[in-house]
Amino acid sequence: MRNKTKGFFTLPGEAGYEDLTLELAQKWGADVIRDSDGTALSEKILSSDYDIYSTLCLVRSDNSWAKANRDKLQQNFLMSDPVVATENVLIIDLLKGYFREQFEVNFNDDPKKWWQVFDRTTGQEISEENWEFDKEAGTVTIINTTKWHKYTVNFLAYRIWEAISMYNHITNNWGDREHLMPIDPIYPETQDFMLSYLDKWLQDHPHTNVVRFTSMFYNFCWLWGDDPNLKHRYSDWASYDFSVSPYAITQFEKETGIKITSEDFINNGLLNNTHNVPSEKIRAWMDYVNKFVTTFGGELVDLVHKYGKKAYVFYDDHWVGIEPYSPRFKDFNFDGIIKCVFNAFEARKCAGVKGVETHELRLHPYLFPTGLSGEPTFKAGGNPTKDAKDFWMKIRRALLRAPVQRIGLGGYLHLVEDFPDFVDYIEELANEFRMLRGLHDNDKPYTVPGKVAVLTCWGNLRSWICSGHMHEHPEVALNHVNEALAGLPLDVEYISFDGIRANGIPEDVKVIINCGILDSAWSGGDNWKDPSVVSAITEWVAQGGGFIGIEEPSATIYSSQYFQLSHILGVDRETGRTLSKNKYNYQPCTSHFIMEDTTETLDFGTDIDNIYVIDGKTDVLAHECGSIRVAAREFVNGRGVYASGFKFSPENTRMLFRAILWASGAEKELDCWTTDNVKTECAYFPASNKLVVINNGSDSETTIVKNSKGESINITLKPYAIEIIDA
Known part of the structure; x- marks a missing residue:
């Protein structure tokens, strides 16, 4: 195994700060130095004994060409x-x-x-x-x-101003620096220019070992406003609205025979945000763009390989059309993928990508004066050490369950000079990562038998993600469910309604989770009007499957029910259409397996209200003001669970884990390789017989883990600590 105190770490270097760059490369155990948007690497750094990542965004690489070809913007x-x-x-x-x-x-x-x-x-x-x-x-x-x-x-x-460069320019106060404009590679002339530019760029960068594409061509849709109270009018991390042009539409119509108009994209002013159920036309457009990006992107990657360099892609910014969870992704022949991460589900999203050798996490905070919301970071009033620790505690949970090969930072290195405690903490963090990474060598952590499937309109294409970062949409319950699942000992996959229609429910799936509000892509919208979907899930549960519904699962205005699977969930919602229908007078359950670790009042963030019991076969586990918050129900040989919302927290995560185990009839799985203290978590690696226990909080904690023989292992953990034990 490689030296655990060195390697697998990418450091952002900066010309003019050569001594600092090389000093921190040594302290943090870096093996790679990179540039960042707005920085350069000097000859002293380039000729040092480190591999070099060079960032390249071809759509904004040559502003003189863009200005001379404004019709290709x-x-x-x-x-x-x-x-x-x-x-x-x-x-x-x-x-x-x-x-x-x-x-x-x-x-x-x-x-x-x-x-x-x-x-x-x-x-x-x-x-x-x-x-x-x-x-x-x-x-x-x-x-x-x-x-x-x-x-x-x-x-x-x-x-006329590329969105990410615009954000960096304004955030870092670049003054009168030229505004960079994005060119569109859909045009043959632009493709010829990009290939020629890249060829010369590769010749001019002999020190570069890895070309880090940032990313390919089309940024997520980000519309800015002129009102300071509405600075960002619209933002959707997975929207294809920035991939449009008359030329592309014309080619699309020739290739597919589908006529598409401005209104198909504007969509009554909603645009085509990821939270809404996509139309067939938009899915066809996405496929067309994905095919183009993969084909031309593959030519660029081939050129990089021709020069003996590796090609990595950034799984953010201009990532639209890359689709790392699509079948075409492998055709790029990328060597690695890099994802900026704030939390656990983003780490799992990166780790789960197939078709690349290296998965790398770009950690936060970025080395910028301010964070994404304008809060101080590396400036007066900021506390980047606390920020880094908080982010790492979230990400670390995911790295117990799934490995990535590298981590790193981005931004302006000189900003750390006034924060020596940050410098020391990153050294500690990097060493901890290398330790975690080594655990996955020729080993996999134990998971509960069977799979948990999250059912959405998008299915596998949007694995581990709704849209954007957690802090952008904290109101989306599925973000919180994904965050909880990311650190649990479960094998998770994402399935779609189309998949159920075409192939049924995968045989190895034991539990299905459907989470979202009415008409969202996450709940399913009109898919629940399809009797083939409802009957397929009903039959599957009757034969022993488990179905967990959160918020408004299976909801649609159709038939006499609001929840089309109310017969499985045991509850429905009063929306005003059935006010005259008297509701069942339930008696709450005094104890249940699902709630045994819940000691505090439930906090789901935002609850769906007016939930009522359909009959006496439903166990009410939590309620408030006559509205059901958690319920459980037997259905033939299977089980259903309902929760009126979900917010990520230690207790809620344990409640969800218990609900999954109960729904699948696997309650005994809680008896081993699970911490009894919900503020701690663990992973067992059977090949090495190592038990890893982590403390996710700022207080010291004591916890007990039982091994497969039923023997108790007692562990005391300092705040944020990690312990590795021979089990």
């Missing part, structure tokens, strides 16, 4: 803010409310062909003869409007 459809007509003529300022340094209206491609104008009160499109555009004013004039109706315009816009 990336585009997207925008919808103007709704305006109420007060007369029979209405003038709409297209970019009003948008950040005009990010967008420029595209009048080059015929607006009459590509744009659409809508009366949003009626939902009807306005005919072409009733509207005109004014290129100089940046407006659209609509005639024959109906007073007091709302109108919008769907229009094409060039992105």
Whole structure:
């Protein structure tokens, strides 16, 4: 095994701070030095005895070419803010409310062909003869409007400031530095330029061992506004809205025979955010973009390999179209994948990608003055050591369950000079990672037999993710469920409704979890109107399967039920349609296996209310003000569990684990390789007979773990500590 105190760590270097770079490379045990957006590596660093990662974002690599070929800039459809007509003529300022340094209206491609104008009160499109555009004013004039109706315009816009560079520029106060513009590789001319540019770049970077693509071509959709109270109008980490152009639409229609319009992307102003059930057209568009990105991206990777270098890809920023969980991903031939992570489910998302040799986590905090929300980090008022420790405690849970090969940092190294305690803590963290990494060598942690399947519209394509980071959507319960699952001794997979229709439920699945609110992609929306889906799951549970529903599982406005699997869950929701129907007068359960570790009042964050019991066969495990919060029910030979919400916490995580074990009839699995203290967790590695126990909190904890022989192992852990024991 490689020296445990060295290696597997990527350090961000910085020209002008050579001594600091090399000193910290030694202290943190780095084997790789990288550059970052806005930094460079000097000859002294490049010629040192370290491998070199060089970041490369080809879509913003040469601004002179972008400025000379503005018709090849990336585009997207925008919808103007709704305006109420007060007369029979209405003038709409297209970019009003948008950040005009990010967008420029595209009048080059015929607006009459590509744009659409809508009366949003009626939902009807306005005919072409009733509207005109004014290129100089940046407006659209609509005639024959109906007073007091709302109108919008769907229009094409060039992105004249690339979103990630824009964020870095503004966050780090780069002043009058040139705004970088993103070019679109969908055009053959752009592809020729990129291949030529990359070829020369590779020749000019002989010290580079790994080309770290950041990432491929299309960024997640991120619309900025001009109102300081609405700085970011829209952000969706997995949206394909930034992959649009008239040329691409034309090619798409030729290839698929599917006609797609601006409104298919604007979607009544909702756009196509990942939380909504995707239309068949959008799924086809995603597949088309994925195919293109894989094909041309593969050419770029082949060129990197031709020069004897490795190619890694960043699983963020311009990742749209890469789809690491798609069957095509292996065709890129990437050597590694890098993911920036704040918590456990993101670490599992990176670790679970197949088709690459190296999985690397980019840890937080980034070495920036401020964090993503503008909070101080490496500046007065910041506490980066505490931030790093908090993030690591979340991530470490996942690394007990699934391995990654590397970790590292990003940003501006000189910022750490005023934070010596941070420097010392990263040394400790890096050594702890190397220790954890070694445990997975020729070994796998014990997991409960059988699989747990999370059922969503997206299935495997969105494994371990809803959209973006936890802090961006803390209200999405499935984010919290994923966070809990990420550190539990379970084999987790993600399945879709389409998969059930086509192939049924996989034989090795013991429990299905469906979590989400009405009409979301996570709950399922109209998929629950399909009797083949409802009957397939009903039969599967009757034969011994377990179904866990959280928030509004199987919910849709259809038939006499709201929850289409209320017969399995034992509860339904009063939405106002059945007010006259009297509800069953239940008696709460005084004890149940699922709740045995729950000692405090349940905190689910946001609960779904007005949940009622359907009959006397349902056990009510928790309730409040007459609304059911947790329930359990036997159904033929299987079991169902309902929870009105879920928020990640030690007690809730244990409750979920118990619910999974109970639903699958595997309660005895709790008797071994599980800590009795919910603030601690463990993993058992059978090949080496090693037991790893972690303390996830800031207090000292004592815990007991029973081995497979029923013998008790007592462990006392300092705050945030980790212990490895011969079991």
